Amino acid sequence: MTAGDTLRYALTSLHGARARTLLMLLAMAIGVAAVVVLTSLGEAARRYVVDQFAALGTHMLIVIPGRSETGGVGPATFAGETPRDLTLDDAFSLTRSATVRRIAPLNIGAAPVSWQGREREVTILGTTAAFLELRRFTMKQGKFLATGDPTQASAVCVLGVKVRNELFGAASALGEWVRIGDRRFRVIGVLGTEGASMGMSMEDTVIIPVAAAQSLFNTSSLFRIFVEANGREAIPRAQTWIRDTLRLRHQGEEDVTVITQDAVLATFDRILRALTLAVAGIAAISLAVAGILIMNVMLVAVTQRTSEIGLLKALGAPGRDIRVVFLAEAALLSLLGALLGLAVGMAGTWLLGELFPNLDFSAPWWAVSAAVGVALATGVLFGWLPARRAARLDPVQALSRR
Secondary structure, three states: OOHHHHHHHHHHHHHHOHHHHHHHHHHHHHHHHHHHHHHHHHHHHHHHHHHHHHOOOOOEEEEEEOOOOOOOOOHHHHHOOOOOOEOHHHHHHOOOOOOEEEEEEEEEEEEEEEEOOEEEEEEEEEEOOHHHHHOOOOEEEEOOOOOOOOOOOOOEEEEOHHHHHHHHOOOOOOOOEEEEOOEEEEEEEEEOOOOEEOOEEHHHEEEEEHHHHHHHOOOOOEOEEEEEEOOHHHHHHHHHHHHHHHHHHOOOOOOEEEEEHHHHHHHHHHHHHHHHHHHHHHHHHHHHHHHHHHHHHHHHHHHHOHHHHHHHHHOOOOHHHHHHHHHHHHHHHHHHHHHHHHHHHHHHHHHHHHHOOOOOOOOOHHHHHHHHHHHHHHHHHHHHHHHHHHHOOOHHHHHOOO
């Protein structure tokens, strides 16, 4: 039998048993669709985290008060000691290195913001002029905080676009005075709408000078210090400089944690890739189940088609051709089921994208290739036993249906 004869014979056999064929196609399609949809979910989560970290800017280091420890409970725990505060002097001491391009201290808190009877509770960020460029934000109206002495508590503020719309509506916000807590601040600008990072929407915040935030919240400490290194190759040297400088300023105690954007991103990337592979593996189990179904159904088919196999052998078809015919049927079932599952999976991915437009749902190429490849391999592997059994039938006994 030629390859064309084998293909036509396999198609005829599948068409002749439509219910059986549909059942096996459905089983294989469900497995492939599950792999495609679940891996697209995992990849969407991974890309979302990557994009959120990219919003922090490039070559970023973040200084956090308190040292990351793995040793458990120590004497300081019982003594009630707390990490030494980060101060503005600490922040600006970090600029005395060629490895550091710019720094931006940060205070964070919550306070009511009001204007002409309209009031709402918002997140207040205290920082400096460098924050805008360091975080790659843009201005929609007006200007950002001015460069100058960061210890001066200037009564100016920049509104997130959502806060501006809710307080001022159609009225102009620039130049107006708003009340934040018990202080008055003049609006000098409005942030662009694209500002969002790590679950905190910049549209729903108000930015004021860091000294003003410290006065408003009655604190001299900083929540974080953002440091931008002078290039990717300068990150390790900048990290060492930050640790050494703050250790000297804190009487020899290494009581801060310096994390890099790349390190955190790499950790999240590994975790989310592992989760994606895990859910893909779980979904792939259904492909094995589909392969077992193909094997069982085809074993039944061999019994039902005993006389047909006997006739082929009586006409001179060798056992190899019988085996190839049954393997071709299994491969066709797997391929058609995989293509159907791929179409269903792509449709499901598109639907998820419509329901959650903020996430980029698309199955990775390796998942699509693996799903189709595993489907074919599973079909052929589990189709081997029925094909082998059919090839070993005695033609005389087969024709007599024994």
